[in-house]
Amino acid sequence: MFAATPRELGHIHEYAERYSELSLSTLTHIEHQGFEMPIQQLSLGSSHPSAPCLILTGSIHGVERIGSQIILAFIRSLLKRRQWDSQLNDTLNKIRILTVPVVNPWGVALKTRSNHRGVDLMRNAPITASNPRYQLHAGQSISPKLPWYRGNSAKMEQELIAVSNSILKTTQSASSTIVLDLHSGFGTRDRLWFPFAHHNRPPETLHQFYLIYSQFRKSFPHYELYQFEPQWHQYTTHGDFWDWMYLRHYQQSTSPFVPLTLELGSWLWVKKNPMQLLSFSQLFHPTKPHRIKRVQRRHSTLLSYLMQVLYNELLTQVNNNDRLMLTKKAKKLWYPSY
Ligand SMILES: [Zn+2]
Numbered sequence: 001m002f003a004a005t006p007r008e009l010g011h012i013h014e015y016a017e018r019y020s021e022l023s024l025s026t027l028t029h030i031e032h033q034g035f036e037m038p039i040q041q042l043s044l045g046s047s048h049p050s051a052p053c054l055i056l057t058g059s060i061h062g063v064e065r066i067g068s069q070i071i072l073a074f075i076r077s078l079l080k081r082r083q084w085d086s087q088l089n090d091t092l093n094k095i096r097i098l099t100v101p102v103v104n105p106w107g108v109a110l111k112t113r114s115n116h117r118g119v120d121l122m123r124n125a126p127i128t129a130s131n132p133r134y135q136l137h138a139g140q141s142i143s144p145k146l147p148w149y150r151g152n153s154a155k156m157e158q159e160l161i162a163v164s165n166s167i168l169k170t171t172q173s174a175s176s177t178i179v180l181d182l183h184s185g186f187g188t189r190d191r192l193w194f195p196f197a198h199h200n201r202p203p204e205t206l207h208q209f210y211l212i213y214s215q216f217r218k219s220f221p222h223y224e225l226y227q228f229e230p231q232w233h234q235y236t237t238h239g240d241f242w243d244w245m246y247l248r249h250y251q252q253s254t255s256p257f258v259p260l261t262l263e264l265g266s267w268l269w270v271k272k273n274p275m276q277l278l279s280f281s282q283l284f285h286p287t288k289p290h291r292i293k294r295v296q297r298r299h300s301t302l303l304s305y306l307m308q309v310l311y312n313e314l315l316t317q318v319n320n321n322d323r324l325m326l327t328k329k330a331k332k333l334w335y336p337s338y
């Protein structure tokens with residue numbers, strides 16, 4: 001079977017060649033039918049190990065390429081602004097931006113949600129839902145030919161091993177980390193999810209998620225874009241990669257680690273171009289250039305905000321009283337039964 005190398009991989013190379021301040025590394029190569037594709041990491045900003053870090057990941061699901069494109073457009077914009085914007089340069093002298101724009105290159109090439117082995121990378125981590133609903137989308141172990149296949153959760157897929165090793169190495173030395181993992185789903189609005197997906201209890205560091213949510217709301221009151229919530233509000237799943245990463249990080253470190261999943265509501269663009277209903281991969285990716293630009297533009301405020309949260313060290317400045325107050329408000333909003 002012939003599958004073209006994803007365009008986005010070409011862009012990663014182009015950027016790294018053109019801009020010397022970008023650092024490019026290949027986390028691994030994924031082999032399929034005699035061909036290899038790399039998983040690449042692009043970073044910029046401070047290289048100090050303890051620098052606060054914003055991590056952006058895209059295309060864990062191969063059909064959700066818009067995430068990769070948002071990340072690449074964001075990097076490009078930062079590089080252009082660096083040439084004249086001293087405030088941005090101050091920020092990037094202090095914080096690091098680490099990106100893995102295409103986590104699942106074979107999925108992108110083959111236009112599938114899963115990787116080339118039929119495994120859904122968001123159901124593959126070694127973590128089991130305590131209260132699974134009996135629905136296929138919670139993750140199934142029946143067949144890789146059906147969607148949401150968990151694969152072998154005792155041995156994660158090569159893509160996740162490579163990405164988790166690199167990210168955990170970074171988060172364990174960084175003074176604080178925010179992750180934004182970009183997806184698109186068949187919804188009518190954009191959602192920001194935080195752990196947990198595998199059960200309905202609050203995470204230990206709930207106050208940090210509430211802080212990010214509440215400061216954004218207060219600072220950008222005209223932005224009504226995001227439904228911010230724990231992922232189980234929508235559905236419970238087995239094998240959630242970010243649940244697993246969150247638990248792994250706090251086994252080794254106490255530094256703040258805030259993984260967020262941005263689920264773009266693709267119905268927002270599909271309804272304007274119903275022909276997209278005819279193609280599975282296009283359901284998750286806007287096809288008209290002006291619509292891709294609009295999606296990219298919608299989220300630039302959020303990305304800049306997350307950079308400023310890290311630059312201003314908001315997450316590490318919370319005292320015990322603040323923590324109690326933030327946790328109380330968060331429980332009232334998201335966990336009324338706790
Ligand atoms: Zn997805």
